[in-house]
Amino acid sequence: MSKYILPISFFGTVCGASVLLKNHMTGGRCPSKATIQGKTVVITGANTGIGKETARELAKRGGRIIMGCRDMEKCEAAAKEIRGKTLNPHVYACHLDLASMKSIREFAERIEQEEQRVDVLINNAGVMRCPAGKTEDGFDMQFGVNHLGHFLLTNLLLDKLKESAPSRVINLASLAHIVGKIDFEDLQSEKKKFDTKQAYCQSKLANVLFTRELAKRLQGTEVTVNAVHPGVVATELGRHTGLHQSQFSSSVLNPFFSLLVKSPELGAQTSVYLAVSEEMEGVTGRYYDVMTEKEPAPQALDEEAARRLWEVSSRLVGLEDEGQSGKSNPPTEVQSRAAQTLLEQTHRQSPGPSVSAVGL
DSSP states (O other), X not given: OHHHHHHHHHXXXXXXXXXXXHHHHHTOSOOOOOOOTTOEEEEESOSSHHHHHHHHHHHHTTOEEEEEESOHHHHHHHHHHHHHHHOOSOEEEEEOOTTOHHHHHHHHHHHHHHOSOOOEEEEOOOOOSOOSOBOTTSOBHHIIIIIIIHHHHHHHHHHHHHHTOSEEXXXXXXXXXXXXXXXXXXXXXXXXXXXXXXXXXXHHHHXXXXXXXXXXXXXXXXXXXXXXXOOSBOSGGGGGSOTTOSHHIIIIIHHHHHHHSBOHHHHTHHHHHHHXXXXXXXXXXXXXXXXXXXXXXXXGGOHHHHXXXXXXXXXXXXXXSTTOOSOSOOOOHHHHHHHHHHHHHHHHHSOOOOOOOOOX
């Protein structure tokens, strides 16, 4: 028996070291044990991946969870599963299609009418490097869903967030923002050959710029907003990237990636941390890489670009005034095109500082 002790000990040590290394590489679990009884959390894209695990963890902490999803069948199933596993009956599935301004307005109106408060808004949903396509309102799918959809939803819920203050907005961004560029002359990628990678990086840079500008506009309201890169997580988001589809990737790279890529449960820990941690009270306008505050890319610090993006986004989604929320009619596709044309004319007349890409 003694001859097996050394191999078993070695194997156990390797396994233990691997677990510790993975926890270190992926950021580990949320250190806060705070509960959120009596608080309402709205999470977009909550039927799968990071969103679903975020909903599960916050339901376990006692929150009233509103899951906004496009696929209601999957959303209802996820909500039922979470209610059963957490024994929290206050987990609800609501229809929300971020590729439709009409759907976003209907969802926000329902929240306004049916919910007494919104303490946390987690803008989690997104698409990544999908083929060229348009939203219902004629926007590029990645820019429309990842940025414009959440821009409109957040603005429509601002009054409720202010009434519930202190409250928090969490925007899921990505490390990909560091190679992003906001092309103010072609936000919808219509004038050049479509590059799905660049479109995604632009949308993620827009998330960080939106976070910083919103934080400025919310000063004094006790509503905070922060952006986060959750790390590399094994979710359906990367289904269009082609990663691991080759035999070489599956057999050679998978063991390596499994050490670096975190599960959706671990991927959700950063959103949970920003939503509940006492340390985050009053912290706003920051960018977090997992659970560590980092300075974003230089182009994400461009205040003029952030201001211009806000103004353009307001016109594209039909908000009449930047300071008003939920008081405008949804834009038609013609109005969206007109707003884009107006932007281009403004850009030619008084060009602002350029936002250049940063190479990895």
